[in-house]
Amino acid sequence: MELxxxxxxxGEDRTFYRAAxxxxxxxxxxxxxxxxxxYGFVRIGDNGTAVDSSADA
Known part of the structure; x- marks a missing residue:
């Protein structure tokens, strides 16, 4: 899967790959x-209620 x-x-848009x-x-x-x-990040949950570790605090 790609994102x-x-x-x-x-510093720009990239195609991320699903690592696990x-x-x-x-x-x-x-x-x-x-x-x-x-760089890597984690998403938990579905699209509507996802927790995203790449989001700014």
Whole structure:
């Protein structure tokens, strides 16, 4: 699976690749990885209520 997302390390939109996934009680946990650099992030849950580790605090 692929996801187009802004990469803060590269400074532009990149195609991230699904590195791993598992199912939790909150929904599916998916790790995404930028192939151009070492940046990665995690999303948990469905699209409507996802927790995204790439979001600013």
């Amino acid at each position: 187009d997302q802004y990469c803060p390390e590269c 996934s598992t199912t939790l009680h909150l929904g599916e946990k998916i790790k995404w990885h930028c192939p151009e650099c070492s």
